[in-house]
Amino acid sequence: MRPFSSLKNTLLAGVLAVCATTGAASAATLHIGYSDWPGWVAWQVAIDKGWLKEAGIDADFQWFDYSASLDAFAAHKIDAVTATNGDALVTGANGHKGEMILTTDYSDGNDMIVAQPGITSVKELKGKSIAVEEGLVDHLLLLKALEKAGLDEKDVKLVNTKTNETPQVLASGEVAAIAAWQPNSGQALHMVPGSRTIFSSHEAPGLIYDTLLVDPQSLKDNREQWQKLVTLWDRVVAYIQDPKTQPDALKIMATRTGVTPEHYKRFLKGTHLLTLSDDKKVFEKGDGLTSLYGSTVVSDSFNVRYEVYKTKQNISSYIDPSFISASK
Known part of the structure; x- marks a missing residue:
């Protein structure tokens, strides 16, 4: 699973070390860091099935340990990273602010x-x-x-x-x-x-959302590509959830993480994958855990209380619902 906020020092160090670099934000290829959590390993299905190319998406998914993926994003070495909504705030508070454009899932027992x-x-x-x-x-x-x-x-x-x-x-x-x-x-x-x-x-459904966090400049430069990627997510979820295709999906995901499909299926049960229809509700502003906004407020309060960072964040500035709204 994903560390929530222990990376404040390494993230800050990474930002300071590369403050003079231009980074990958304006590159035509979308460079995306992902790591070992079912809602993120799910992207391996799209990769292995050739769906990215089929959808006209030029994306380079790079496999990381979770903390290393956040470091890479903080260092502007990748355009996007799969991260919890709480860690989205940590990266932003420490120097590299991204925008959440998709929630892939929420933790449901893991x-x-x-x-x-x-x-x-x-x-x-x-x-x-x-x-x-x-x-x-x-x-x-x-x-x-x-x-x-x-x-x-x-x-x-x-x-x-x-x-x-x-x-x-x-x-x-x-x-x-x-x-x-x-x-x-x-x-x-x-x-x-x-x-x-x-x-x-x-x-506590919705306490821990898992998201796709993207550099704002890359969103501006490559909006069409990011929109296609968000739209593709429904195909991934459908393939994993369909009893006819789930065995193949589990095999793909298990191979990526080095375990058996049977073992990986238990992890998948503790992960509530979200469709784009689900996300339309999650991206509505609200105070409770059913809203990404409300859940992230809880994370923000927790981070400030335990001095992960000192100042409360502007939650809305971390969330871009336009890609979900534009999805069909």
Whole structure:
């Protein structure tokens, strides 16, 4: 899954290091960074099936580790990057502001709070220790879980832990629960017999949106190309969701990430892919999590509260609904 905000220092360093470069923004080819999250690996279907060329899109998709993709975008080395709506704010606050033109999905269960055997609800975590990487997306998920349970962060003890180390920490018995994303959450469930998921992003739909974040200059210079790419998204989603073609889609996505199709199917179940029709609603202004605007306000408040950056952002300036509106 995707780090939410730990990259503030590396992003800023990348921006400063390349402040004199012209970057790739005005290039005719669309240079797009993508990484290992089902809603983004989905683009591999369009790549492997030859749909980009068929649609008249000149795009170069470049595979990255997630943090490296954000660094590349911050350094103006690529025109666009697949990123959470929270990380869109982080890149902008640290120097390279992009615009979200498409939401590919929202997390629908892949982000979890996994508790020790015998703990069956979030309420039972009161007074107990929870391992979480502070300032990242599952810290935000944990706050939402506590809120729904009538608790506050002060009611528990946070143990700041690297996300990829949370399964081992849960197995050690040092904490009552962890907050982590797949595959770490799944690993914890496997390592600790009797452990269980007591809250997940399935219970907070729209808290974590995954988007296509694009350099504004590239949007201006290559609007027709970006429009074609957005329009193509529906074909990708349909191919993945159709029972007749899903096996082929899973094979393509699993091959890209180095796992079996059966294994990858479990990750896909925790990812709610969005069609362009869905996006028309998501891109409507609103205060709740059903709106990209409302969800991003929540992310912004979280980022400021935990000093990812200091000043609240102008949310509307990060969202361009015109491409979704123009899609048929």
